[in-house]
Amino acid sequence: MSMKITSPEELPQKPGVYIMHNSDDEIIYVGKAKKLKNRVQSYFREEDKLDRPKTQVLMKHFSYLEYILTDTEKEALILEANLIKRHKPRYNISLKDGKQYPYIKITNEEFPRIHITRRLLNDGASYYGPYTDATNARGFIDFINKNFKIRTCKHMDGPCLNYQIKQCSAPCVNYITQEEYNKNIRRVKLLLMGRYKTILKQLKKEMNKYSKNMEFEKAAIIRDQIENIQVTLEKQNIQPTKDVDQDIIGIDHNDSEAAVVIISVRNGKTNKKDDIILKQINGFTDTEILTEFIKQYYSTAPAPDEIILEDSIEDEEIILEWLEEKQGHKIKIKVAEEGHYLTLIRIAKKNAHISLTENTKEEENPLLTLEQYLRLPKLPYHIEAFDISNISGIHAVASMVVFENAKPAKKMYRKFKMNTPGPNDFAMMKEVLTRRYSRIAPGYDEQKASSDSMYIKPDLVLIDGGKGQLGMAVEVFKSLGINDVPLVGLAKKFEELYVPGRSQPIILPRKSTALHLLQYVRDESHRFAITFHRQLRSKAFTKSILDEIPGVGKKRKQALLAHFENLDAIYDASYEEICEVEGINKKLAKTIYETLENDKNNKKKEI
Structure with a gap:
């Protein structure tokens, strides 16, 4: 039950969550408390008696609060984490949107598929990650598909090329039983969890069984899987010696941001390193920053057996109880004081310092620069751009290119044959924008975004042109009822940036990597459109x-x-x-x- 109040005197002495609003009804802060009245009263002192500048600023914008009672402090903690993630209040520490980090997804199907996704859905699938490097995640999937012959097709309509090149077991025509296929899926899950020792033991046992039964072809397949896994482990310097999963967490911060590095240790050896940025940390203590990170990060990421920190955190017992209930196994939080763990903490902190330094270098972070200059609501991780190609209206086509994390995501590129009579590039661009973004208009099926990139809502759409072209795009989005996708126009003559609602262009420095990125996106859309147009011309030419x-x-x-x-x-x-x-x-x-x-x-x- 939620109740609105303006004074802490109305609050009960019970556990729960308090939600502060400003005069525009925006949520500006979410907190939890074991005793709501005692905690909230600390905000309602005279300004000079408030303990920190952050609290003083918060209360200047405060209008009223709501509270939600819970039965236990653990329930309050879970609710607080969920509300912060959903509303991203201005005065809470903000973990940079986890959707931009890719996960490996094993679908919930009769014969599951494995692919990259950035959306965590409650669909019964298994998710592993997040991975901060999409290239590494895709490489891992390629390795899995090649060695375990997992299907990649969506419709299972007959043996395909992957079966011919021995990279699929063809469950579509029952060349493998569901039991055998799902045995491979279970092994893949062990790999993704870092359980190398377990999977190698299983594979060797199965290989020996096939050899004794003189099924040498099957034994050879298992042998190759073992060898390929061992080669991969050697390249990553992973030796399966100890059955314990650990995360070593190091943090470095300045006045406004913190960089967190998580070194994942699986089976006793380093498995991967993740870098994450926290925003809006000004006014929070080191302990509060670390505590908020643990709560927000592990609300989606799987928690290991042990979490190694450089210092203790608040609410440790409640957090542990929550994580153990969520993960279904015993979890320890340890403070590194000496020895091997302290060395790893120092390494993590050093990497965090490097990550923080790089994150503040404009020339090395084009996405961050775009976010700041264009005043975007979040980092433009997923950018889309379009181009029209035709000769006097003949074989008119449009291209859509996609960049993710400032790199071309060519599997998401799309081609369109134009229906608009030409030559009329302006009307053709209006057509292709309508065709593309009608799929994300209000009421669209968000679940399709996990399997079809045409249902992903972009973080930024680049329009090739100045005010006129941008105005046309704004009208298209307005007609579709879309008001939460940022648009920017890039005028060719002086490389000026135009954004809706602003009469004057934004001029980026000529050497800015952000400008170079937008030019690259625009040029790539032009190249892709011309290539498609030539293909159609050539095809028409050969037929005629x-x-x-x-x-x-x-x-x-x-x-x-x-x-x-x-x-x-x-x-x-x-x-x-x-x-x-x-x-x-x-x-x-x-x-x-x-x-x-x-x-x-x-x-x-x-x-």
Whole structure:
């Protein structure tokens, strides 16, 4: 039950959560307490008696508060963490949005798939992460699919190329039983949890069983899996010697941000390192920063057997009770005071210092620079951009490119054939924006975003052009009812940035990596559109010309393509060059050359 009040006198002496609002009804702070009345009374003192500047600023914006009673302090802690994550209040420590970090997801299907996702859904799937490096996560998935032959297709409509190259076990046609397939999935889960010793033991036992039964082909497959896992462990310097999972956590901070480094130790050896940034830390003590991080981070990330810290935290007993109930196993929080753990804490702190320093260097953090200059609500991790390509309206196409973490995410690129009559680039751009973003209009199915990138809501959309093009995009989004996706226009002449609601352009320094990133995104969308347009032109050309040339059948078409590599090159080839193609005599070469020359003269507008 939630109650609105303006004075702490109305509060009971019971555990619960208090939610502070400003005069605009915005939530500005969320806290928990064992006894609500005692805790909240500390905010209602005279200004000069408030213990910190942060509290003074908070109370200047305070209008009223709500409170929610809980049965226990642990329940209050869980509720507080969930409310902070949902509302991101201005005066709470903010863990940078975990959605930008990729997770490895094992789907909840009869024959599960494994893929990267940035959305944690309550869909019965298994999630592992977060990973701060998407490339490493994808590499791990490639390794898993190759060695355990996990399916990657969505629809299971027959053996595909992956089966032909021995990278899928083809459950779609029952070439593997569900029991055997799920045995592989269980082994993959052990790998993702760092249980290398357990999986190697299982595999060796199974290999020996197949050998004794003289099933040597199956034994060889298991042998290769063992060897590949061992090679991977050697590359990562992981030796499965100790069955204990640990996170060693080091923090460094300045006045406004903190960098946290988590060194994950699995089976006694370093497995991976994660870097996370905390914002809005000004006014909080080191202990409070560390405590808030533990609560927010482990509300989604799996907690290990031991968490090693440089100092103690607040509410340790309650946090441990919550984590143990959540994870289903015993958990210890240890303070490193000497020996090996203290060395690891120092390493983590050193890495945190480096991460914090790099995060404040504008030239090395284009996403952070864009967030600040464009006043974005969060880091523009997922950027989308579009381009139109046509010649006098012929074969008009549009491209959509996607950049994630300032790098091209080519699997998310999309091509569009335009329905708008041309030439009219302005109207065509309006068409492609409508087609793309109608999928995320109010009422869209958010669950589809985990399997279809066209349902992901971008952090920033780049429009190629100035005020006019940006205004058109704003109208498209307005007509779709979308008001929470930032737009920016990049005008070519002076490389100025335009944002909605601001008449004057934003000028980034010419050497700014943020400007270079936007230029790269724009140029990549242009390149991708032109490539698609050429493909359509070439395809139309071969259908209308090559297929009509007497003597040019399927084999000679293949010979021409093999010799010239692409269809545009055939179109531009000389008579002598065509003569060099295997299987093409001089008479046929002359026919081909003359036919193409006549076509070029008749259709100059398509060149």
